Amino acid sequence: MTEVSVAKEDVAATGDLVVLKSVNKHFGALHVLQDIDLTIARGEVVVVIGPSGSGKSTLCRTINRLETIDSGSITIDGKPLPHEGKELARLRADVGMVFQSFNLFAHKTVLENVTLGQVKVRKKDKKAAEERARALLDRVGVGAQAEKYPAQLSGGQQQRVAIARALAMEPKVMLFDEPTSALDPEMINEVLEVMQQLARDGMTMIVVTHEMGFARSAANRVVFMADGRIVEQASPDQFFSNPRSDRAKDFLSKIL
Ligand code: ADP
Numbered sequence: 386m387t388e389v390s391v392a393k394e395d396v397a398a399t400g401d402l403v404v405l406k407s408v409n410k411h412f413g414a415l416h417v418l419q420d421i422d423l424t425i426a427r428g429e430v431v432v433v434i435g436p437s438g439s440g441k442s443t444l445c446r447t448i449n450r451l452e453t454i455d456s457g458s459i460t461i462d463g464k465p466l467p468h469e470g471k472e473l474a475r476l477r478a479d480v481g482m483v484f485q486s487f488n489l490f491a492h493k494t495v496l497e498n499v500t501l502g503q504v505k506v507r508k509k510d511k512k513a514a515e516e517r518a519r520a521l522l523d524r525v526g527v528g529a530q531a532e533k534y535p536a537q538l539s540g541g542q543q544q545r546v547a548i549a550r551a552l553a554m555e556p557k558v559m560l561f562d563e564p565t566s567a568l569d570p571e572m573i574n575e576v577l578e579v580m581q582q583l584a585r586d587g588m589t590m591i592v593v594t595h596e597m598g599f600a601r602s603a604a605n606r607v608v609f610m611a612d613g614r615i616v617e618q619a620s621p622d623q624f625f626s627n628p629r630s631d632r633a634k635d636f637l638s639k640i641l
C-alpha cells in the first residue's frame with residue numbers, strides 16, 4: 386500500500402474521542418437505545434456485535450446524526466454533535482461511515498466519488514483532492530478502477546471505494562455497519578484486509594460485524610448489545626472465551 390495519511394488526528398494524541406452518555410432513542414413505542422454509555426478512546430478499535438434488531442445500526446447512525454436521540458449526550462472530540470448546516474456536513478466528514486450497501490454515487494465515476502466531498506466540504510482544490518483520491522484508491526487496491534462507474538465494479542471493489550471515500554475526508558473516527566454482509570464470500574477478505582490495515586495505522590474505528598476473526602485480531606474491545614442495551618463489553622479474548630451474560634453465551638453458541 387502507498388503511504389498516505391488517513392487520520393486527521395495525530396495517532397499519538399490521547400484521550401476520549403467519542404463519548405455517549407445515557408443515550409436513549411425510541412422509534413414510536415420501541416425503546417431502541419436504552420441508557421447507552423460508551424466511551425471510545427483515540428486509536429481504539431471497538432467491535433459491536435449482537436442479535437439482529439438489538440440497535441447496532443441505530444447506535445452507529447446516532448453517532449453521525451443520521452438519527453437524532455431523545456435524551457443523553459454524544460460528543461466527538463469533546464464537542465456536542467451539531468444540528469444542521471455546514472457544521473453537520475463537517476461532522477459527517479469527521480465521522481466516516483461505511484454501510485452494508487456501499488452507497489456510492491451511481492452516476493459519478495469512482496474518482497469523482499472520492500473527490501467530491503473533499504472539494505465541497507473540506508474546500509480542497511480539485512487537483513489536490515484528485516491526487517489524494519488516487520493515492521487512497523491505490524491504497525485500497527482499486528487505483529485501476531478510477532475512471533469507471535460503481536456498477537462496473539465488484540461488490541468488494543465498491544466497498545473499498547466507499548472506504549476510500551470516507552478516508553478522503555480525513556475522518557477522526559470511522560464507523561462500519563456490517564461492511565461485508567452484502568458481499569459474496571470470496572470478496573469479504575479483501576475488504577477486511579483494508580480494515581485491518583486501517584486499524585494497524587491507528588484509526589479510531591467502531592465496527593458492527595459478524596466477522597469474529599476480524600474481532601479477534603483487530604478489536605481492542607468487543608461491545609455486546611441486546612434489546613437496545615450494552616449487555617457486556619470486554620477484550621475479544623475475554624469475551625469469546627468467557628462471556629458472562631446468558632444473552633452473550635446464547636448468541637455466541639449460534640454464530641461460532
Ligand atoms: P441492528 O442493526 O442491531 O439489527 P437496528 O438498529 O437496525 O438493529 O434496529 C433496532 C430496532 O429498531 C429494530 O427493531 C428495528 O426494526 C427498529 N428500527 C430501526 N430503524 C427504524 C426506523 N427508522 N423506524 C422504526 N423502527 C426502526
Ligand code: MG
Nearest residue numbers: 441442443563
Ligand atoms: Mg444493523
